Amino acid sequence: MSDLTPAERRQKLIELYxxxxxxxxxxxxxxxxxxxxxxxxxDADLMFVxxxxxxxxxxxxxxxxxxxxxxxxxxxxxxxxxxxEHAFIANVLKSRPPGNRDPQPDEIESCRPYLERQVQLIxxxxxxxxxxxxxxxxxxxxxxITRVRGRPQERDVAGVPVVLYPLFHPAAALRTPAVLQQLRxxxxxxxxxxxxxxAAADLPGLATVGAPEPAAPxxxxxxx
Ligand code: URA
Numbered sequence: 001m002s003d004l005t006p007a008e009r010r011q012k013l014i015e016l017y018x019x020x021x022x023x024x025x026x027x028x029x030x031x032x033x034x035x036x037x038x039x040x041x042x043d044a045d046l047m048f049v050x051x052x053x054x055x056x057x058x059x060x061x062x063x064x065x066x067x068x069x070x071x072x073x074x075x076x077x078x079x080x081x082x083x084x085e086h087a088f089i090a091n092v093l094k095s096r097p098p099g100n101r102d103p104q105p106d107e108i109e110s111c112r113p114y115l116e117r118q119v120q121l122i123x124x125x126x127x128x129x130x131x132x133x134x135x136x137x138x139x140x141x142x143x144x145i146t147r148v149r150g151r152p153q154e155r156d157v158a159g160v161p162v163v164l165y166p167l168f169h170p171a172a173a174l175r176t177p178a179v180l181q182q183l184r185x186x187x188x189x190x191x192x193x194x195x196x197x198x199a200a201a202d203l204p205g206l207a208t209v210g211a212p213e214p215a216a217p218x219x220x221x222x223x224x
Contacts, residue, residue, distance in 0.1 A: 002123060010042050012121050016114065020094050025110040028095035034061030038090035038118060040083050045194055045203070047124035048072070049115065049134040051169065052093035052103050063089045068170040071180075072130075075170070075187045088122050090115060092133050103133055112137070116158035125197035126152075127162050128190070131169030138164055145169075150186040152193055163197055165190065 004012065017037045023029060036053040039062055048064075056066035064072050064083075072089075076082060083089055093103050093111050115137075119127070129135040132145045138157055139148065145166055153164045167187070173180035 002120070004121070006043050009121055013042050013118070016117055016121070020114055023094070023114075026095070026107045028093065028097060028107060031098050032095040033058045035094045036061055036063050036091060036096070037094060038063055038088060040088035041085055042088060042122055044086055044088045044122065045125040045198065046081075046087045046190070047119070047122060047127045048087055048089045048130055049127060049138065050089070050091045050130045051133045052091050052100075053096040054100055055096070058096035063091055064170075067174060071170040071174060075184065078184070079187060079191050081190075088118070088124065090118050092137055108133070108137060119157050119160050119162070123160055124162060125201060125203075126165055126190070126193055127157065128165045128167050130167055131172065135164075135166040139166070149182065150189065163193060165193060 002009075020035050020037050023035070029035075032053075036057045040047075050064060050068075053063065054066050054068070057063055057069075063069070073083060076087065081087065092115060093107055094114055095107075095111075097103055097107070127138065129138050135145050135148060136142060139153060139155065141148075145168060148166045149168055151166070153166070155162055155164050157164075165186075168179050168183045170183065173183040
C-alpha cells in the first residue's frame, strides 16, 4: 500500500493526465481528437480496463461514453454502483485507433506504462478486464477471454497485488445476446468479490461505511 493521501493521489493522477495529453510515443497521437485518460473515483477499490477509445470517446475525451458505455453503466446500476462513485474506468490504449481497428502490439507497449501508473496510483483491489486485449495484457497470458471470463485470478500488476476478473467486452455483448447474458451473470459476482478482497485487506465494506466520498474524476476537472 502506498501512503498517498486522497488529495496526493488525485494530484498525481492529474499530473499523469497531462503526460498522456502531451504524449507522442506512438502515431495514434497524430490521428486522435482527444486522449482518453480515464474517469471515475480515484480512490475506488474497483477498476475497469477496456480496449481503446471509439469514435464517441475520442470526441468527448472520456471512456465508455458510446453504446458499450451505456451498457456498462446499466450493468453497474444492476449491482448498485455508478462509475462516478464506485469505480475508475480506463483503457489499454489512451488514443483511438483509426476506424476502431485492433490495437497493435507496439501501441500497447507504448501505452502500457500509463495504465501501470494508473494502477499504482489508484491501487484497486479488483480489476475487471473487459475483452481480450485488456485480459491478455494484464494476465500476461495468451489465453482468450472465452476461457477465462468470470474466474478471478490473483495477480501482481506493476507491483500492486490485485484480483483480475476477466469479463466479456460490453461491445461483444451488444452483438450477441448469449454473451450479454454471460456478462450479466459475471457482473453479479463483482460485489461479493469486492467484499472478499476488502475483508482480506481488513478494509471496511461498503455496507459498513456507506458509499465512499467520491473524488472528482481527474479528467472532468481538467476539461471543465
Ligand atoms: N470500448 C473500449 O474498449 N473502451 C472505450 O472507452 C469505449 C469502447
